[in-house]
Amino acid sequence: MPDQEKLVKELADKHGRKREFLLPILQELVYEKNYLTDESMRYVAKELNISAADVYGTASFYTFLDTELRGKYVIRVCKTISCSMKGKDEILHVICDTLKIDVGETTLDKKFSLLATNCIGWCHKAPAMLINDIPFIELTPSKVTKILQDYIKR
Amino acid sequence: MKAQKIKRVDLIFDSTSTKEVLVKAIKMKPEEIIQEVLDSGLRGRGGAGFPTGLKWKYAASEKGAVKYIVCNADEGEPGTFKDRQILEDAPRKVYAGMAIAGRAIGAKQGYIYLRGEYRYLLFKLMEELVFFHSRLKELGYDFNIQFRMGSGAYICGEESALFESIEGRRGEPRNKPPFPTVSGLFGKPTVINNVETLVYTVEILDHGAKHFKEMGTSDSRGSKVFSISGDTPKPGIYELELGMTVERFVEEFGDGDTKAVQVGGASGFCVPRKKFRETIIGFEGVPTGGSMILFNSSRSMYNLLHNYLDFFDEESCGQCAPCRVGCQQLLQGVVSVKAGEKDSRYLDELVKLAKTMKIASKCGLGQSVGNAFRTIVEHFREEIIY
Numbered sequence: 058m059p060d061q062e063k064l065v066k067e068l069a070d071k072h073g074r075k076r077e078f079l080l081p082i083l084q085e086l087v088y089e090k091n092y093l094t095d096e097s098m099r100y101v102a103k104e105l106n107i108s109a110a111d112v113y114g115t116a117s118f119y120t121f122l123d124t125e126l127r128g129k130y131v132i133r134v135c136k137t138i139s140c141s142m143k144g145k146d147e148i149l150h151v152i153c154d155t156l157k158i159d160v161g162e163t164t165l166d167k168k169f170s171l172l173a174t175n176c177i178g179w180c181h182k183a184p185a186m187l188i189n190d191i192p193f194i195e196l197t198p199s200k201v202t203k204i205l206q207d208y209i210k211r
Numbered sequence: 212m213k214a215q216k217i218k219r220v221d222l223i224f225d226s227t228s229t230k231e232v233l234v235k236a237i238k239m240k241p242e243e244i245i246q247e248v249l250d251s252g253l254r255g256r257g258g259a260g261f262p263t264g265l266k267w268k269y270a271a272s273e274k275g276a277v278k279y280i281v282c283n284a285d286e287g288e289p290g291t292f293k294d295r296q297i298l299e300d301a302p303r304k305v306y307a308g309m310a311i312a313g314r315a316i317g318a319k320q321g322y323i324y325l326r327g328e329y330r331y332l333l334f335k336l337m338e339e340l341v342f343f344h345s346r347l348k349e350l351g352y353d354f355n356i357q358f359r360m361g362s363g364a365y366i367c368g369e370e371s372a373l374f375e376s377i378e379g380r381r382g383e384p385r386n387k388p389p390f391p392t393v394s395g396l397f398g399k400p401t402v403i404n405n406v407e408t409l410v411y412t413v414e415i416l417d418h419g420a421k422h423f424k425e426m427g428t429s430d431s432r433g434s435k436v437f438s439i440s441g442d443t444p445k446p447g448i449y450e451l452e453l454g455m456t457v458e459r460f461v462e463e464f465g466d467g468d469t470k471a472v473q474v475g476g477a478s479g480f481c482v483p484r485k486k487f488r489e490t491i492i493g494f495e496g497v498p499t500g501g502s503m504i505l506f507n508s509s510r511s512m513y514n515l516l517h518n519y520l521d522f523f524d525e526e527s528c529g530q531c532a533p534c535r536v537g538c539q540q541l542l543q544g545v546v547s548v549k550a551g552e553k554d555s556r557y558l559d560e561l562v563k564l565a566k567t568m569k570i571a572s573k574c575g576l577g578q579s580v581g582n583a584f585r586t587i588v589e590h591f592r593e594e595i596i597y
């Protein structure tokens with residue numbers, strides 16, 4: 058049994074196969090595999106006995122349920138006004154420069170994806186970003202460089 | 212009024228023993244709990260400001276064995292971050308508020324819808340929840356709470372979209388009526404409250420309705436947690452008595468050069484300097500779910516407007532045409548006016564469109580896009596054009 062199929066089965070066993078567990082299953086899939094492949098969504102559809110189009114339709118509604126290839130570390134820089142006022146552009150610039158990618162892109166080694174996102178709830182400690190689940194706040198160019206170096210080494 | 216200072220309040224983060232409040236709640240009849248919340252004058256802290264006691268009363272009057280309590284922890288409004296802090300510092304109070312609401316309306320199951328951006332909190336919150344459940348068991352209190360996560364969709368903060376999302380579907384708002392107290396989550400009578408609202412109900416049972424009601428104004432009783440950011444020397448989270456003017460607020464939190472305050476986030480209102488004195492922060496003036504962003508004279512209000520329209524354009528669920536097309540048109544419209552491709556009178560057309568959206572949109576998102584749009588265009592027209 059392919060790896061993805063096995064994982065989907067495990068998740069369905071864990072959460073249940075009712076419609077209300079579709080999101081928890083998709084969320085955990087993204088957590089484990091960084092994004093949803095067409096294949097994995099078809100497995101989910103099969104397990105929950107709904108159409109694959111329905112699974113895709115639901116997943117594509119949610120920004121964090123990525124249906125496009127994403128790296129191991131997804132960097133989401135807040136672009137809402139408070140962060141924007143406190144130097145978000147500079148932070149993005151440093152990340153683009155260091156990782157050699159633009160916003161919306163993934164590094165060739167599939168380690169990092171860079172995205173801009175709406176308010177993440179750290180406006181008083183702007184600028185802020187998330188790397189996967191972890192918030193990083195009160196960013197400065199040198200702080201971001203250091204954070205990225207740490208992740209690059211992992 | 213004039214000499215009055217802004218009053219700091221310490222209820223939400225105080226050391227109230229949730230155990231004592233729960234013991235108190237067990238001894239009260241459901242009607243008594245509801246009456247206490249009604250008497251306090253508490254109105255929802257999520258933005259819309261519906262009287263909490265009344266919401267509980269409606270749900271309590273519904274027949275049926277299965278009802279739900281939902282805690283709205285989606286906190287997506289730009290500039291709002293107080294619910295995150297409350298969940299971080301006072302999770303047991305949030306759980307207790309849900310349990311109390313459950314007793315008041317006859318619900319045994321609660322859900323907390325936590326935004327995906329706050330997933331880092333989940334582990335600690337679950338640990339606290341295990342402890343809380345064991346405490347409920349000790350007290351013989353029949354109530355259970357589960358977490359459901361959001362996945363980065365602002366619209367899922369809208370109550371009926373949130374229900375759709377918990378049910379495993381796209382977060383598209385439903386038609387109202389029926390209201391959630393009649394048919395909410397899984398079609399059952401549901402009370403949905405904001406994180407902060409639920410904690411205030413705990414404080415009201417603890418300190419009494421009178422204590423709460425003595426603060427604030429007749430339309431906006433009590434205190435509220437504010438999320439303050441932008442051009443201010445002291446950004447952060449502050450619990451303040453309601454009823455202050457924007458002028459007082461700016462005296463306290465401004466940097467001496469404040470030209471405007473955006474009250475209530477992207478779906479709120481822009482208050483320019485000339486209106487500071489007459490504008491009350493509260494349900495009688497400009498309501499806010501807590502978001503307060505200050506702008507000094509170095510800032511371009513065009514950037515603010517563009518940022519918000521971009522936000523709405525992305526976050527509109529796309530279900531109804533006035534909002535889906537309206538958001539795009541407003542965004543493209545201000546860009547072309549700024550670029551000189553369209554005459555400045557085109558702004559008036561856009562204001563009309565924003566008004567139409569208020570009437571014709573299906574949910575609060577499309578209905579409130581015009582708030583910021585109209586107030587920014589009205590007060591800072593030159594900045595949008597030149």
Ligand SMILES: Cc1cc2nc3c(=O)[nH]c(=O)nc-3n(C[C@H](O)[C@H](O)[C@H](O)COP(=O)(O)O)c2cc1C
Pocket residue numbers: 254255256257258259260261283284285286287288365366367368369370371403404405406408409574575576
């Ligand atoms: C687009 C939109 C987004 C909303 N987002 C939130 C939110 O993040 N948190 C919240 O508590 N209420 C939010 N609300 C309001 C909810 O629909 C609902 O009124 C609120 O949760 C009720 O709780 P309360 O009475 O305690 O305020 C939103 C409403 C709209 C229209």
Ligand code: SF4
Pocket residue numbers: 366383384526527528529530531532534535572573574575576577578
């Ligand atoms: S107003 Fe906007 S967000 Fe609300 S239902 Fe219509 S399209 Fe969706």
